[in-house]
Amino acid sequence: MKTFRILASVGSALSLCALFGCQSKPADKIVAQVGAEKIYQSDVDFLKRASRSFAEPGQEKAALENIIEARMIYQEAKKLVGEENPNIQQTMVNLQDRFLMRAFDEFYVSQNLCHTDAALQEYFDKNKALFAKDSCNRLSDCRENVAKQLYLKENSGTLQGYTKRLLDAQTISKVELAYVVSADTALVNKAFADLDSRKVPLADIQGLKQETLLSNSREGVMAVDSVREILFGKDSLAVGEVRLIQGPSTSVALKVLLRRAPDVLPEEGRDSVIAERFVMEFKNLMAGHSGDSLLQARYKYRLEPIRYPEVQKYYDAHAAEFNGAPLDSVTLEIESKISGGKDLPLDSNYVLATIDGKPFVTEKDVRGLYLELPERLRPQYPRRRRVQMISTWKLKALAARDAGLDKTDLFNKLQLMAKMSFYRKAFSDSLAKNGFFTPEDSLKTVFAKYGAAIFPNATLEQVSGDMGVFAQTPDKAFLYEYYREQDKLPKTENLDSIKVLVYKGAAAGFARSWFERFRREAFKKYPVSVIDKFYLPREDLFSTEDLQARADSMYANRNLSGAWLTWERIKDLSVDEEDSLYARSILELAKLDAERGKFAESEKEYAAFLAMWPESPFAEKAMFARGFQLRENLKKDTAALAVLTQFMEKYPKSDLRESVEWLIKDIQSGGKLSEELNRKISEQE
Numbered sequence: 144m145k146t147f148r149i150l151a152s153v154g155s156a157l158s159l160c161a162l163f164g165c166q167s168k169p170a171d172k173i174v175a176q177v178g179a180e181k182i183y184q185s186d187v188d189f190l191k192r193a194s195r196s197f198a199e200p201g202q203e204k205a206a207l208e209n210i211i212e213a214r215m216i217y218q219e220a221k222k223l224v225g226e227e228n229p230n231i232q233q234t235m236v237n238l239q240d241r242f243l244m245r246a247f248d249e250f251y252v253s254q255n256l257c258h259t260d261a262a263l264q265e266y267f268d269k270n271k272a273l274f275a276k277d278s279c280n281r282l283s284d285c286r287e288n289v290a291k292q293l294y295l296k297e298n299s300g301t302l303q304g305y306t307k308r309l310l311d312a313q314t315i316s317k318v319e320l321a322y323v324v325s326a327d328t329a330l331v332n333k334a335f336a337d338l339d340s341r342k343v344p345l346a347d348i349q350g351l352k353q354e355t356l357l358s359n360s361r362e363g364v365m366a367v368d369s370v371r372e373i374l375f376g377k378d379s380l381a382v383g384e385v386r387l388i389q390g391p392s393t394s395v396a397l398k399v400l401l402r403r404a405p406d407v408l409p410e411e412g413r414d415s416v417i418a419e420r421f422v423m424e425f426k427n428l429m430a431g432h433s434g435d436s437l438l439q440a441r442y443k444y445r446l447e448p449i450r451y452p453e454v455q456k457y458y459d460a461h462a463a464e465f466n467g468a469p470l471d472s473v474t475l476e477i478e479s480k481i482s483g484g485k486d487l488p489l490d491s492n493y494v495l496a497t498i499d500g501k502p503f504v505t506e507k508d509v510r511g512l513y514l515e516l517p518e519r520l521r522p523q524y525p526r527r528r529r530v531q532m533i534s535t536w537k538l539k540a541l542a543a544r545d546a547g548l549d550k551t552d553l554f555n556k557l558q559l560m561a562k563m564s565f566y567r568k569a570f571s572d573s574l575a576k577n578g579f580f581t582p583e584d585s586l587k588t589v590f591a592k593y594g595a596a597i598f599p600n601a602t603l604e605q606v607s608g609d610m611g612v613f614a615q616t617p618d619k620a621f622l623y624e625y626y627r628e629q630d631k632l633p634k635t636e637n638l639d640s641i642k643v644l645v646y647k648g649a650a651a652g653f654a655r656s657w658f659e660r661f662r663r664e665a666f667k668k669y670p671v672s673v674i675d676k677f678y679l680p681r682e683d684l685f686s687t688e689d690l691q692a693r694a695d696s697m698y699a700n701r702n703l704s705g706a707w708l709t710w711e712r713i714k715d716l717s718v719d720e721e722d723s724l725y726a727r728s729i730l731e732l733a734k735l736d737a738e739r740g741k742f743a744e745s746e747k748e749y750a751a752f753l754a755m756w757p758e759s760p761f762a763e764k765a766m767f768a769r770g771f772q773l774r775e776n777l778k779k780d781t782a783a784l785a786v787l788t789q790f791m792e793k794y795p796k797s798d799l800r801e802s803v804e805w806l807i808k809d810i811q812s813g814g815k816l817s818e819e820l821n822r823k824i825s826e827q828e
Contacts, residue, residue: 171183171184171185172184172674172675173674173675174186174187174207174673174674174675174677174678175207175210175211175671175672175673175674175675175678176671176672176674177211177214177215177218177669177670177671177672178214178215178218178668178669178670179218180214180215180217180218182207182210182211182214184675185552185556186210186556187203187206187207187210188283189553189556189557189560190206190209190210190560191203191206191283192250192254192283192286192553193249193557193560194206197209200278200284203677203678204678204681204682207673207678208681208682208684211671212662213560213563213567214563215662215665215666215669216563216566216567216570216665217563217566217567218669219570219665220566220567220569220570220573221566223569223570223573223574223577224566224569224570224573228566228569230569231562231565231566231569234565235558235561235562235565237511238561239540240536240537240539240540241536241540242554242557242558242561243539243540243543243544243548243549243554244535244536244539244540244543245557246543246548246549246551246553246554246557247539247540247542247543247546247548248430248539250548250553251543251546251548252426252429252430252434253426253430254286254287254290255286255290256290256291256293256294256422256425256426257429258290258293258294260282260553262293263282263286263289263290263293264282266289266292266293267282267289270292273292274288274289291418291422294422294425295418295421295422298421302417302418302421305417305421306414306417309408309417309420310408312405312406313405313406313407313408314358314359314405315357315358315359315405316357316358316375316402316403316404316405317355317356317357317358317402317403318355318356318358318374318375318399318401318402318403319353319354319355319356319399319400319401319402319403320353320354320355320356320364320374320397320398320399320400321338321345321348321351321352321353321397321398321400322351322352322354322364322395322396322397322398323335323348323349323350323351323352323395323396323397324352324364324393324394324395325350325393325394326392326393326394328389328394330349330350331387331394331395331396332387332394332396333349334348334349334350334351334396335385335387335396338385338396338397338398339385353400356374358371358374358375364395364397367388367390367395369388369390370388370395370397373386373388373397374399380399381399381402382399382400382401382402383398383399384398384399385397385398386398435534435535435538435539438538438539438541438542439538441542442498442499442538442541443498443499443500444496444497444498444503444534444538445496445497445498445500446495446496446530446531446534447494447495447496447497448478448482449477449478449481449482449489453481453489453493454470454474454477454478454481455470457477457480457481457487458470458473458477481526482525482526482527483525483526483527484525484526487526489506490506491505491506491507491510492505492506492507493505493506495508495509495526495530496530496533496534498538498541503534503537504530504533504534504537508533509526509529509530509533512524512529512532512533513529574608574611575607575608575611576607576608577607577611578607578608578610578611578614579608579611579612579615579654579657580611581610581611581614581615585614586603586607586610586611586614587603589610589613589614590603590606590610592639593610593613593639593642593643593646594606594610596643597609597613597643597646597647609646609650612650612653612654612657613642613646613653615657616653616656616657616718617718617719618638619718619722619725619755620649620653620656620718621638621641621642621645621646621649622638622641622751622754622755623729623751623755624645624648624649624652625641625644625645626750626751626754626755627747627748627750627751628645628648628747629750629751629754630750630782632644632645655715656714656715656718659712659715659716660715660716660718660719662684662685663685663716666684666685685716687713687716687717687720687724690709690712690713690716691713693709694706694709694710694713694731697709698735703735703738703739704739706731706735707732707735707736707739710728710731710732710735711728711732713728714728714729714732726752726755726756726759726761729748729751729752729755730748730749730752730761730765732748733745733748733749733752733765733768734768736748737768737772742772742776742777743777745768745772746769746772746773746777749765749766749768749769749772750769752765753765753766753769763790763793763794763797763799764799766786766789766790766793766794767790767797767799767802767803769786770783770786770787770790770803770806771783771806773786774787774806774809774810780810783806783810784807784810784811787803787806787807787810788807790803791803791804791807
């Protein structure tokens, strides 16, 4: 099979032009620019390959917008943490093998099925008619389908054999059987009685075997014609049935534990289903544990046992554990303890795995991974498991290098994407340290006023990030959070007290809101030029007017989650702007949460809206909705009665008065009115 031969020769010298096509390569055009950062068509193509959310045709504009923002944050981050941050540079070096593993798994194997980009391009150019119906104008539009078709063409002979095996398997049934076969009639009769009684555990039945048998087998107990007929014949035994078969020389007592029907392929589209399975099995073979074993054979990989003198050292240090047993008798046990231990000491240069007899994974490697893991996960990763993880990375990295992936533009882009994510994380960490750009004097003032109450015993340096977010969060955001949770919090009208009460519980939301507003301002500093007209017109991601239209469109199409998320963004962006839009966003969130079945959240949002804007033109319906939810959805009759009574007092001429009166009477009757109403409706139906 040609593709397997490709893997077998991954160590051979492959030129970059053979791998990713250098000859006649079209110029990589600039499609946009954000600040000093140029964005190329290849950047968009790469993101579509790297992220499934942008892979579908029609997602090009969304992909470009994602790249634009990433580059904008990247430029801001470099200003804050340094153009060539040494920590990030070292991280990039440390993770080279993992980057290469991703290049091998995700791009070379999963997308290309172990074909070069150049080979796929050549096949696509010669067979465009095969892909025209899929609106595939370029290889990047349907890369995986091109790889699949080429793979199937190259392996057509193997596919025929695979197809025959699958079709043959459709006639094969499976039975999980418990049985005793013996020339000892008394033993078999006893086994039959035990199986039939269902009271004796299978493990206690003398001579019992458990086995999964195939209908096409002629081995073992299936060599007995009467057994085969009983299990797979016209009147075969059902699950749980027991049978005794007396033969001339041997007898069999058996019980059917489980039956598995054949995997029958659909008649319609069967060839397509088989081809898909054929390709998927190859991907699993290459990317999964089976793929690792192929690479292990290719590079003569060996997992090294723990040897003397380490075993001797452990034995001497833990002699009491072994009660005087000689070293030779407990060597394997000690090896297992050292391999499975998470912190048993070995020299940092101790070799735990080799390739072709040369050191490959050392104790230093696995110790580094141990420190890299979160503390809560470390007990789950003993030494041997870490060796296996690192070996997988390094083997695939070797295969990637031998295939030339480390010298490609695609790999450079993968590294850049990782580097930008590290800069974004460093940017976030630095923001916390400098107080989210809050002036130092303001930070000190805020900390002096609120710090001790929110973070007792903390220094300003320890909580500068929180104090920065606190200082830059508008008052109405604090009020909103307070009134959302007013039933759980002490009653107060003092704004300073409110801020102290709600900050910790709402800190993550306040920080997210700050970042939305920061992004809006950053885009003003970094003008975006879209050069390729294909990507025009651009949407203004921070126009609250455009966002409202988008939310309304999503709602009309019943995309309630999308509409909710959009209104959440509007809330974050409008918190420091006009009050009316902020109020509307809260009201819309309350309505959407009610429709999404999140009644508790909806009730909190209505409560906050009514507390903050009691005289709003929308307050009447908001109060009714809150009272109705408390009664009907949350079953909080006391709270509902208070809200509905307040409604009657405030809106005596409301069109909703009759409904409110009925709800109040129903609560007061203990629900008898609603029971009677439901009974009448049932009778009419």
